[in-house]
Amino acid sequence: MSIRISQIEKTYGYQGRGRTRALEPIDLDIHDGELIGLLGPSGSGKTTLLRIVAGLEQADSGSIHFGDRDVTRVHVRDRRIGFVFQHYALFRHMSVFDNVAFGLTAMPRSQRPSSGEIRSRVMQLLEMVRLQDFAERFPAQLSGGQQQRVSLARALALKPDVLLLDEPFGALDAKVRQELRRWLRHLHEELHFTSLFVTHDQEEALELSDRVVVMSNGRIEQIATPDTLYRQPANRFVFEFLGDVNRIEGDIEKEVLTCGNARVAVPGIENGRQELLLRPHEVCLDEQPSTRAHLPVSVTAVVPVGAEVRLELEADWLGEPWLATISHADFERLAITRGKRLFAQPSRLHRFDTSRPQTLAPLSAS
Amino acid sequence: MIRIGDAPRVRRLLIGAALVLTALFLLLPLVAIFAQALMSGIDVYWQNLSDDYTLAAIGLTLLVAVITVPVNLVFGVFLAWLVTRFDFPGRRLLQTLIDIPFAVSPVVAGLVYLLLYGRNGWLGGWLDAHDIQIMFAWPGIVLVTLFVTCPFVARELIPLMQAQGSREEEAAVTLGASGWTIFRRVTLPNIRHALLYGVILTNARAVGEFGAVSVVAGAIRGETNTLPLQVEQLYQDYNTVGAFTSASLLALLALLTLAAKAALEWRAARRETAT
Numbered sequence: 044m045s046i047r048i049s050q051i052e053k054t055y056g057y058q059g060r061g062r063t064r065a066l067e068p069i070d071l072d073i074h075d076g077e078l079i080g081l082l083g084p085s086g087s088g089k090t091t092l093l094r095i096v097a098g099l100e101q102a103d104s105g106s107i108h109f110g111d112r113d114v115t116r117v118h119v120r121d122r123r124i125g126f127v128f129q130h131y132a133l134f135r136h137m138s139v140f141d142n143v144a145f146g147l148t149a150m151p152r153s154q155r156p157s158s159g160e161i162r163s164r165v166m167q168l169l170e171m172v173r174l175q176d177f178a179e180r181f182p183a184q185l186s187g188g189q190q191q192r193v194s195l196a197r198a199l200a201l202k203p204d205v206l207l208l209d210e211p212f213g214a215l216d217a218k219v220r221q222e223l224r225r226w227l228r229h230l231h232e233e234l235h236f237t238s239l240f241v242t243h244d245q246e247e248a249l250e251l252s253d254r255v256v257v258m259s260n261g262r263i264e265q266i267a268t269p270d271t272l273y274r275q276p277a278n279r280f281v282f283e284f285l286g287d288v289n290r291i292e293g294d295i296e297k298e299v300l301t302c303g304n305a306r307v308a309v310p311g312i313e314n315g316r317q318e319l320l321l322r323p324h325e326v327c328l329d330e331q332p333s334t335r336a337h338l339p340v341s342v343t344a345v346v347p348v349g350a351e352v353r354l355e356l357e358a359d360w361l362g363e364p365w366l367a368t369i370s371h372a373d374f375e376r377l378a379i380t381r382g383k384r385l386f387a388q389p390s391r392l393h394r395f396d397t398s399r400p401q402t403l404a405p406l407s408a409s
Numbered sequence: 410m411i412r413i414g415d416a417p418r419v420r421r422l423l424i425g426a427a428l429v430l431t432a433l434f435l436l437l438p439l440v441a442i443f444a445q446a447l448m449s450g451i452d453v454y455w456q457n458l459s460d461d462y463t464l465a466a467i468g469l470t471l472l473v474a475v476i477t478v479p480v481n482l483v484f485g486v487f488l489a490w491l492v493t494r495f496d497f498p499g500r501r502l503l504q505t506l507i508d509i510p511f512a513v514s515p516v517v518a519g520l521v522y523l524l525l526y527g528r529n530g531w532l533g534g535w536l537d538a539h540d541i542q543i544m545f546a547w548p549g550i551v552l553v554t555l556f557v558t559c560p561f562v563a564r565e566l567i568p569l570m571q572a573q574g575s576r577e578e579e580a581a582v583t584l585g586a587s588g589w590t591i592f593r594r595v596t597l598p599n600i601r602h603a604l605l606y607g608v609i610l611t612n613a614r615a616v617g618e619f620g621a622v623s624v625v626a627g628a629i630r631g632e633t634n635t636l637p638l639q640v641e642q643l644y645q646d647y648n649t650v651g652a653f654t655s656a657s658l659l660a661l662l663a664l665l666t667l668a669a670k671a672a673l674e675w676r677a678a679r680r681e682t683a684t
Binding site: 097099119120121124128132133134136145146150197201 | 584
C-alpha cells in the first residue's frame with residue numbers, strides 16, 4: 044500500500060502563547076512495499092509526522108492517502124495500521140499471548156475469528172518473532188529486545204496495510220539493536236509491507252531504509268537513497284547530520300587556502316574567505332607535507348575501533364580538533380602514537396555556503 | 410556509614426517510643442470505645458443497637474454510602490481520565506478545583522449547600538414551589554457527602570495515570586479497539602488497585618462525615634440522623650453507653666476498611682514480587 048502525504052502541516056499550542064511550528068507543509072510519497080526511514084534530531088518533527096500518518100495526531104491541514112483511500116479524516120482504529128512504540132507499550136497486565144491476540148479479540152463479535160483461529164494465528168506470529176516458548180510470560184519478565192519483538196508481532200497481527208515504527212530500537216543496547224535491525228529488514232523483505240520508521244540514529248537509517256527522509260525543524264531537508272544521501276548531501280545540515288565533520292576556514296588566494304601556517308591547494312575555487320568541510324575518512328596522513336597541502340597536525344588521541352583507527356588531531360590553525368579514521372595498515376606504517384606530528388592530506392573537500400553544494404576533489408594521494 | 414540512631418540503645422529507645430505513642434494515641438481510644446460500649450454487658454449493647462433510631466441511623470448511613478461511592482467512583486475515573494489524557498485550556502485550573510473539598514472545612518461546605526438549597530436559599534424558592542425537599546432530608550445529606558468525598562478517587566488515580574502515560578491506550582486504539590474496550594481491557598486493569606483504594610477512602614469518609622452533614626441534616630431523630638450524628642446526640646442525652654454502641658459500629662466499619670486496604674496492599678506487593 045503506497046502512502047501519499049501532501050501539504051501536512053502542524054502547529055502545537057493554543058492561540059498566542061507557547062505556539063510552536065512542529066511541521067512546515069510536508070510532501071512525501073512512499074511507494075508500495077518501501078521501507079522508509081525518517082531521520083532527524085529531536086524536535087525535527089519526525090515523530091509528529093509519523094503520529095499524524097498513524098492518526099494518533101491530527102494535522103492542521105493537508106491530506107494523507109493510503110493507496111487511493113483518503114484517510115485524512117479516518118480514525119486511527121479504522122486506518123489499518125500497525126504501530127510499534129519506542130518503549131514497546133505492551134499491555135503490562137496481559138501475557139505475551141494476550142498482547143499479540145489483543146487486536147483480534149478486540150474485534151466486534153461479528154468479525155472476530157474463532158478462538159481456535161486466533162490461537163493458531165498468534166502462535167504463528169510468535170513463531171515468526173521466535174518467542175513461541177514465551178507465550179505465557181508477562182512483559183515484565185522479558186528483556187527489552189524480546190518485548191520489542193512482541194510489540195512487532197502484536198502490530199502485525201491484523202495484517203496492517205502500513206507498519207509505522209517510532210524509534211523502534213532506541214531503548215535497546217547496541218548489539219541487540221544490530222540484531223533486530225537485520226531481522227526487521229529480513230521480515231520486511233519476506234512480508235513486503237510498506238513501512239515508515241523514525242530514528243535519530245543515522246547508521247540505523249542508512250542500514251535499514253530503501254530511502255531516507257532527513258528532517259530538521261519541521262522541514263524535509265532531503266529524500267534520497269542511503270547511498271546518494273551519503274555521497275551527495277543536499278545541504279550542510281544533511282552533511283553534518285550524517286556523520287562526523289571536520290572544518291577548515293581560511294582566506295583563498297589563487298586557488299590556495301591559507302590558515303595560519305597551514306595551506307592547501309583547492310583548484311577551481313574563487314578568492315575570499317571560505318569554510319570547507321571534510322569527513323574523517325577523507326583525511327589522509329603522511330610524514331611529509333606534499334606540494335599541494337601543508338597541514339601540520341599532532342595526534343592527541345588514538346582509538347582503535349573495529350576495522351579502522353580513529354584519531355583526534357590538533358593544531359594551532361584549527362579551531363576545533365579534527366577526527367580522522369585510517370586503516371590499521373596506515374596506522375602501523377606511520378607508527379602513530381599520541382603526540383606524533385604528521386601532515387594531513389584531504390582527499391576531498393566539501394563546500395555548502397554557495398547556493399549549490401560542491402564537492403571539490405583536487406588532490407592526488409601523494 | 411553511620412546513620413542517626415544506629416547505636417543499639419538509641420534504636421531500642423526510638424522503637425519503644427514509637428510503640429508507646431501508637432498504643433497511647435491510637436490503640437487505647439479504640440479499645441476504650443468497645444470497652445465503653447460493652448460496659449453494661451452484651452445484652453444492653455444489643456438493646457442499644459436494636460433501638461429504632463439507631464437502626465434508622467444505620468440505614469441512612471448505608472444509603473448515603475451506597476449512593477455516594479458509585480457516583481464518585483464514576484466521577485473520579487472520568488475526571489482523572491480527562492485531566493491525564495487530554496490537553497485543554499483550563500486543565501490545571503480543573504486539577505486545582507478538584508481539591509476544594511479537601512481545602513474547605515466540611516462545615517463551610519454544609520453552609521454553602523444550605524445557602525444554595527435551603528428555604529431562603531438561591532434555589533430554595535424554586536424547589537419549594539415544586540415541592541422538592543433537599544435540605545433537612547436525605548437528598549441534602551447525600552449531596553454534601555458527595556461534595557466532601559469527591560476528590561478521593563480522582564486524587565488516587567491522577568498521579569498513577571500520569572505516571573503510566575497513555576501509550577498502552579494508544580497501542581490499543583491502533584489495534585482497532587473501541588473506546589469502551591480500551592477502558593475495560595487496558596485502562597481499568599492498570600488502575601484497579603488505586604481505584605479500589607480510592608473507593609475504600611471514599612466509603613470511609615462517606616460513612617464517617619460529621620461536619621457537613623450536621624449542618625444540612627437538621628438532626629431529626631430517626632429521619633435525618635446518620636451514625637455520627639446519632640453518636641453525638643446520644644452523648645448529649647447523657648446516654649454514654651448508647652453513644653459508644655453507635656460509635657463502636659463506626660469503629661468496626663473503620664477497622665474493616667483498614668483491613669480491606671491492608672489486604673489490597675499486601676496483594677499488590679505480592680504481585681510486584683511475582684513479576
